[in-house]
Amino acid sequence: xxxxxxxxxxxxNRLGGxxxxxxxxxxxxxxxxxxxxxxxxxxxxxxxxTPEAIAVFRTKWGLDQAVILQYWKWLLNALQxxxxxxxxxxxxxxxxxxxxxxxxxxxxxxxxxxxxxxLISLSAGTLSVLxxxxxxxxxxxxxxxxxISMPDFWLSYVLIYIFALGLGIFPSYGFVTPxxxxxxxxxxxLLPALAVAAPMAAAFTRILxxxxxxxxxxxxxxxxxxxxxxxxxxxxxxVMRNALIPYVTVVGLQIRYILGGTVVVERIFGVPGxxxxxxxxxxxxxxxxxxxxxxxxxxxxLSVNFIVDLICAALNPxxxx
Amino acid sequence: MADTKGxxxxxxxxxxxxxxxxxxxxxxxxxxxxxxxxxxxxxxxxGFNVINTLDPAKASLIPEFYIIYGVFNSLLKFNAKMxxxxxxxxxxxxVDPKTLEFKLRKxxxxxxxxDFSADDVKFSIERxxxxxxxxxxxxxxxxxxxxxxxxxxxxxxxxxxxxxPLLNYMxxxxxxxxxVSRNALKTMGDEAFGKNPVGTGRYRIKDWKSGExxxxxxxxxxxEGAPKIMNVRCPMIAEESSGMTAILGNQVDLTSxxxxxxxxxxxxxxxxxxxxxAGLNTRYIALNNKKAPFDDxxxxxxxxxxxxxxxxxxxxxFGEGIATPGILPPSMWPDNKPAVSDWxxxxxxxxxxxxxxxxxxxxQEGTILIWGSNxxxxxxxxxxxxxxxxxxxxxxxxxxxxxxxYARAKxxxxxxxxxxxxxxxxxxxxxxxxxxxxxxxxxxxxxSEKMDALLEKGRMELDPMKRKLVYREAELLMLDxxxxxxxxTSNVHNLMRSNASxxxxxxxxxxxxxxxxxxxx
Numbered sequence: 001x002x003x004x005x006x007x008x009x010x011x012x013n014r015l016g017g018x019x020x021x022x023x024x025x026x027x028x029x030x031x032x033x034x035x036x037x038x039x040x041x042x043x044x045x046x047x048x049x050t051p052e053a054i055a056v057f058r059t060k061w062g063l064d065q066a067v068i069l070q071y072w073k074w075l076l077n078a079l080q081x082x083x084x085x086x087x088x089x090x091x092x093x094x095x096x097x098x099x100x101x102x103x104x105x106x107x108x109x110x111x112x113x114x115x116x117x118x119l120i121s122l123s124a125g126t127l128s129v130l131x132x133x134x135x136x137x138x139x140x141x142x143x144x145x146x147x148i149s150m151p152d153f154w155l156s157y158v159l160i161y162i163f164a165l166g167l168g169i170f171p172s173y174g175f176v177t178p179x180x181x182x183x184x185x186x187x188x189x190l191l192p193a194l195a196v197a198a199p200m201a202a203a204f205t206r207i208l209x210x211x212x213x214x215x216x217x218x219x220x221x222x223x224x225x226x227x228x229x230x231x232x233x234x235x236x237x238x239v240m241r242n243a244l245i246p247y248v249t250v251v252g253l254q255i256r257y258i259l260g261g262t263v264v265v266e267r268i269f270g271v272p273g274x275x276x277x278x279x280x281x282x283x284x285x286x287x288x289x290x291x292x293x294x295x296x297x298x299x300x301x302l303s304v305n306f307i308v309d310l311i312c313a314a315l316n317p318x319x320x321x
Numbered sequence: 322m323a324d325t326k327g328x329x330x331x332x333x334x335x336x337x338x339x340x341x342x343x344x345x346x347x348x349x350x351x352x353x354x355x356x357x358x359x360x361x362x363x364x365x366x367x368g369f370n371v372i373n374t375l376d377p378a379k380a381s382l383i384p385e386f387y388i389i390y391g392v393f394n395s396l397l398k399f400n401a402k403m404x405x406x407x408x409x410x411x412x413x414x415x416v417d418p419k420t421l422e423f424k425l426r427k428x429x430x431x432x433x434x435x436d437f438s439a440d441d442v443k444f445s446i447e448r449x450x451x452x453x454x455x456x457x458x459x460x461x462x463x464x465x466x467x468x469x470x471x472x473x474x475x476x477x478x479x480x481x482x483x484x485x486p487l488l489n490y491m492x493x494x495x496x497x498x499x500x501v502s503r504n505a506l507k508t509m510g511d512e513a514f515g516k517n518p519v520g521t522g523r524y525r526i527k528d529w530k531s532g533e534x535x536x537x538x539x540x541x542x543x544x545e546g547a548p549k550i551m552n553v554r555c556p557m558i559a560e561e562s563s564g565m566t567a568i569l570g571n572q573v574d575l576t577s578x579x580x581x582x583x584x585x586x587x588x589x590x591x592x593x594x595x596x597x598x599a600g601l602n603t604r605y606i607a608l609n610n611k612k613a614p615f616d617d618x619x620x621x622x623x624x625x626x627x628x629x630x631x632x633x634x635x636x637x638x639f640g641e642g643i644a645t646p647g648i649l650p651p652s653m654w655p656d657n658k659p660a661v662s663d664w665x666x667x668x669x670x671x672x673x674x675x676x677x678x679x680x681x682x683x684x685q686e687g688t689i690l691i692w693g694s695n696x697x698x699x700x701x702x703x704x705x706x707x708x709x710x711x712x713x714x715x716x717x718x719x720x721x722x723x724x725x726x727y728a729r730a731k732x733x734x735x736x737x738x739x740x741x742x743x744x745x746x747x748x749x750x751x752x753x754x755x756x757x758x759x760x761x762x763x764x765x766x767x768x769s770e771k772m773d774a775l776l777e778k779g780r781m782e783l784d785p786m787k788r789k790l791v792y793r794e795a796e797l798l799m800l801d802x803x804x805x806x807x808x809x810t811s812n813v814h815n816l817m818r819s820n821a822s823x824x825x826x827x828x829x830x831x832x833x834x835x836x837x838x839x840x841x842x
Contacts, residue, residue, distance in 0.1 A: 037725035044373060045457045046381025047727065047742075047762060053455035090531030091373035092512060098531065157566075164570045172570025173563055174556065268563050270556060272533045280532060280559070283722050284371060 010309065018302045022295055026078070029294040030071050033287050043088040043284040061087050074291065083292040088284040089277070095292045099274060103296065106266070106273035108178050110258030112189055113196035118251065120201040125208030125247075126240075129216065140205060147202025156195040156268040163191060175271040192269040196262050200254050207250045211243035218242075245315050252308030255301075361552040362821075362839055364832070365573040367564030368694075370532050370557040374515035377499035378449045381457040383744055383830060386495045387577055388535055388555065391833025392432075393499030393520030394545075396423050396442065397492045398834070399746070401825050403652065405488055409437065409500055409521065410476075418483035418783060423491075425474045429544040431502040432525040439470040444503040446478070454511075458497035460761065461490050461750075464780075483781040485788055489747040494829055496746075523548045523837035533557060537833070548837035549823070555833075561694070565816065568593060574821045574841060577832050579814035581638040581696055592819050597641070600813035601828045602743035603648045603751060606689065606704060606806040609735055611766040614687045614714075619679035621803040622664050626672035627711035628704050630665070634809050637699045642811035647796035648755060650810040652828065653748050655789040662800040665807065669711045676712050683713030690726040690738040691718045700808060701739045730764040738764075740805075743813075744829050748792045749780055756799050767804035 040063065041054040049057075058064045062073065077084060083095040090098055128140035164172035170191050176184035215221065216239055224234045263275035274293060281289035366372075369384035377389050396410040407413075410423035429437035446468055449456045464487070467479040480487060490496045505519035517526050523545055524537040539551035556573065558564040561580040565587070567573045579587065579595065588595050608615035615621055630644035643651060646665040651657060663671065676683075691701035701718045708716055721729075729735045742762065745751055754760035757776045758768035775795040782788040799805075813830050823838040825831075 037721070037729050039724065039728040039731075042727055042731075043371075043724055044381075045455075049381065049457040050455075050459055050761075052452055053457055053459070056453075056455040086531070088373065089371050091515075093531050101530070160566050160570070165566065168570075171572050173558065173567030173572045267560050268566075270558060270563060270567070272530070276559070277532065280370065283724060285724055 007310065007313070011306065014302060014306050018299060021298050021302070023075075025298055026075070026291060026295055027071065029291060030074065030287070031067065033282075033285070033290060034067050034070075038285045040087050040285040040287065043286070044091065074288070078291075078295070083295075084288040086281075086286055086289050088286040089280050089289060095289055098277065098289065099292060099296060102272055102274040102277050104179070105175065105177055105271055106258070106262055106275055108185060109189055109192050109196060109262055109266070109271055109273065110255070112186070112193035113200065113258065113262075114251070114255065116193055116197040117200035117204055117254075120197070121204030121208055121247075124201070124205045125212060128205070128209050129212040132213065140209070144202040144205045144209075147198045147205075150198060152195050152199065153264045153268060155198055156192070156265055159191045159195055160268075173270045175269060177272070189271070192262075192265045192271055195265045195269075196258065203254060204247065204251060208243060208247045211246045212239060215239045215242045241315065245312055248308060248311050248315065252304060252311075255304045255308075360550050360841060361554055362550045362575065362836060362841065363554050363556070363573040364575040364836060364839075365556050365558050365564050365567055365577065366535075366832070367558045367576045368561045368578045370559040372529075372531075372535065372557070375518045375526065376511065376515035377497050377501065377518075378445075378454050378456045378458070379511070379515060380497070383495070384557065384577075386744070387830075387832035388526075388537075389499055389518075389833075390493055390522075390831055391524045391537065391836050392518055392522045392526065393493065393501070394522055395491055395493040395496075395498050395500060396425075397488065399492055399494070399827055399829070401827070403828065405492065408493055409442070410491075413488070415783065416477070418781075419480050421478045421487060421491075422471070423476050423478075425476065426544060427474060429521055430542045431505065431519050431521055432540045432542075433502060433505050433519045434542070435502060435504055437500070437502075437521055439474060439476045441500055441503045442476050443468045443470055444506075445500045446498065448501070448506075449497045456497050458495075461486070461496055462498070483783055485780055485783050486747040486749045492746060493834060494746045495744045522834075524553060524833060527552075537836070539837070543837070545837060549840050550836070553833075553836050568816050568818065571818065574818045575824060575839070576816040577830070579816045581641045581811070584639065584641055584814065587816060594817045594819050596815040596817060596824065596826045597812045598826060598828055599643060599651055600743060600811055600830065601650050601652065601745055602741060602810055602813070602830075603645070603650060604642075604700065604739075604741040604808045604811060605648055606700070606808065607730060607738045607740045607764055608803075608805055609730075609733065609737065609764075609766060610804050611733065612736060614681050614685050615737060617679045617681060618803060619675050620681050620685075621806070623672045623676035623679060623712060624708050624714075625664050625803055625806050626666060626668045626675065628707040628806075629667035630808055631667075632707065633700060633703055636703055637696050638809070638811050641814070642809045644809045645807050647800065648751050648805070648807050649748055649792060649796060650751075650828075653751075653789065653792065655786065655793050660793060660796045660800065662797060664800045664803060672711055681714075685712075685714045685716075687714070687716045687736045688719045689716060690721050690729070690735055692721050692723045692726045692739065697739055697741075704739075704806075704808075727764075733764075733766060740764075746829050748788070749776070752776060752779070752792055752795055752799075756795075756804055765804040767802065769798070769802060772798055772802075 041057045045053050062070055085092050085094050124140040128137040131137050160172050163170045171188055176188045178185040221238050224238050262273055263279055266273040266276040278293035366384050366387055372385050374380055375388055377393055380386060380389055394408045396408060397405050398408040400406040409426055411426045412424045414422050416422050425439055431437055448454050449459055449462055464480040464484040465478055466481050469477040471477055491498050502519040506514045523540055523543040525540055527538040528536040535555045537553040539548040541547040561578055564576045565583055568576055587593055610616055634642050634644050646660045646662060689701045689705055691698045705716045705718050708714060726738055730738050753776045754762040756767055756772055758773050779788055779791040782791055813828055815826050817824055821841045823840050824835045
């Protein structure tokens with residue numbers, strides 16, 4: 001009960017935090033976009049737009065009104081769940097529809113990458129500890145350094161050249177969305193997911209290796225050994241479980257980068273995700289789309305943080321009792 | 322310890338096998354889908370991923386026109402030799418210098434099954450001219466004073482003065498004069514029509530996912546004949562390099578562009594064909610003639626002679642173009658010969674002598690706005706390096722994106738900016754709009770009565786050869802005044818899988834107008 005009550009309190013606090021942060025963030029993004037140079041009319045109508053056409057465009061989108069008034073109207077609509085329509089990247093398409101079609105793809109690639117990263121890091125981290133100081137450890141540690149050092153765009157092209165253009169076993173471009181076919185999404189999304197997963201897997205492996213090594217030499221492990229438990233049992237129940245707390249925290253911290261960090265990979269592989277949408281919108285001065293995306297990101301990140309908190313609390317016996 | 326090791330080794334192997342399984346499970350579906358949809362032409366729009374509307378009157382972006390070219394026809398079009406040819410008009414005549422008459426084709430159907438008529442032509446042109454439509458191309462047609470239907474299949478366009486560009490503007494190019502179905506537009510309304518347009522072209526829109534893909538389906542009743550391939554998928558690939566990997570990996574059959582740097586490698590590939598020719602485009606450095614340091618004609622001329630345009634062609638676009646002494650591309654030059662002017666010849670000595678006549682001294686600062694992909698940026702970087710070396714100036718580059726840079730330039734808040742335009746078919750689009758005192762693209766604050774008079778003469782001259790000579794005179798005057806620094810014209814490229822054929826490339830960057838004749842295998 002105490003655990004559930006604590007969680008509800010945390011959830012309430014978090015929701016309040018999300019609201020305040022979203023409000024401040026939206027205002028910051030709104031005014032920063034308006035202060036920057038650029039004109040949505042140029043993006044939408046092209047350079048040869050007549051002054052009359054530009055005037056019609058500005059009136060249609062309310063750009064001729066005072067900036068503070070524009071923000072107020074946007075805020076009132078946003079509070080009612082109406083984010084308006086795209087101005088310049090997908091003229092007149094409701095933004096909610098755009099995000100609803102794009103966000104699942106980014107989340108799919110992100111979660112796919114996360115799964116790969118967790119699987120690799122659990123295997124590599126465990127192996128490097130079990131073979132501490134031996135060849136397998138050196139390989140796993142080198143892999144970690146390599147994974148962190150490789151820029152995602154470079155790795156993307158390397159993967160394309162090896163697996164798509166060289167071996168011909170994966171598509172070099174294009175993504176089938178999970179809504180169309182889940183298995184085809186797994187297939188076409190593997191290379192982009194690997195490109196996103198590599199630096200995460202490397203970071204996770206390092207933290208797991210360090211945490212496992214540290215835990216392995218703690219008092220309670222020695223005590224467990226003195227009881228005569230099998231090594232496998234000790235490792236899973238006393239070493240791994242303790243090491244997982246910092247590991248899950250780092251995993252949670254990395255997830256926040258998935259939303260924005262897949263932009264380049266989305267572009268290279270043609271994954272229609274929210275990261276690419278936000279970048280396109282920023283370049284085309286599609287203010288309402290940028291606004292809506294800017295709201296989606298903190299909500300996503302804070303939701304993930306909350307889930308991570310829940311997992312950490314579940315792993316930590318002191319919080320579950 | 323021994324037990325634990327054994328468990329983990331097995332686990333590791335299982336995990337590895339599982340991951341591989343995940344990756345390969347979708348392969349049969351993917352390949353099966355591609356085969357099930359055959360025959361499908363996969364024509365990628367590369368370098369762009371924004372299409373806002375497919376209503377010709379409202380479109381402005383080149384990728385919008387890529388598709389519009391295939392959905393609609395205009396009264397006229399360009400053939401493979403870039404000669405004006407009949408399209409919806411089976412013939413045309415110049416009744417007098419101010420009147421053009423078009424005899425329309427009979428029996429033409431729109432994609433919704435309705436009949437094409439002179440009413441649709443009148444409606445389409447009047448709609449572009451109507452201020453309420455807010456067409457970005459309205460300015461091109463403003464000289465039209467009367468549109469008269471003569472009989473059932475003839476239409477006359479009258480202008481207030483002879484207007485030579487009008488024939489070019491009536492072609493199926495980036496001009497908004499594509500003929501729309503009046504009934505469909507009235508029934509659907511502007512916005513719905515922009516998403517699902519109805520024209521007479523060989524294709525109509527089947528599906529459209531914003532920023533991702535447009536799917537076309539063939540129109541069997543098209544007057545040009547049913548397309549050879551009825552299904553076309555046009556993925557929008559923002560990165561040109563990704564477009565290249567897509568065609569190399571056989572994910573697409575055709576691309577709308579190709580990265581300059583990769584052309585030499587691509588030309589060696591057996592399974593890819595690089596289609597290229599000199600484009601109707603211009604790349605230059607816009608100068609703010611009202612602001613230091615480019616407010617001084619001697620300084621502008623000195624700078625023009627301080628950089629080698631051939632170096633730009635080699636280093637920026639890897640030889641995929643030609644250095645131009647003016648802003649008109651070679652096909653618009655009289656007798657295909659370039660303008661001759663010392664002001665655009667790389668000559669460090671003369672450059673320094675001219676610099677000495679200016680009010681500026683070595684060490685002079687100035688900022689060149691650069692933007693876009695690598696090659697656009699390199700224009701500014703190499704230019705600044707060369708000029709500073711020759712003149713001892715301290716010009717620098719400032720990176721931005723096009724929208725921000727162009728908005729600043731329009732507001733007069735800049736020194737210089739790397740610029741370029743493509744897809745123009747008439748010299749007036751280049752010269753009139755860039756250096757005419759009222760031109761849309763005149764961001765230089767350049768105004769010359771002599772230039773305006775020459776441009777007006779060019780608009781009124783109906784003899785093509787004489788017209789070219791007028792623009793030559795205007796270009797020489799421009800080079801004397803040097804309101805901008807012409808650099809080069811680049812080639813246009815399409816990449817096509819070698820098992821595909823039937824695509825005729827035109828220098829104004831055409832695309833969907835050719836899909837109907839493409840064959841695969």
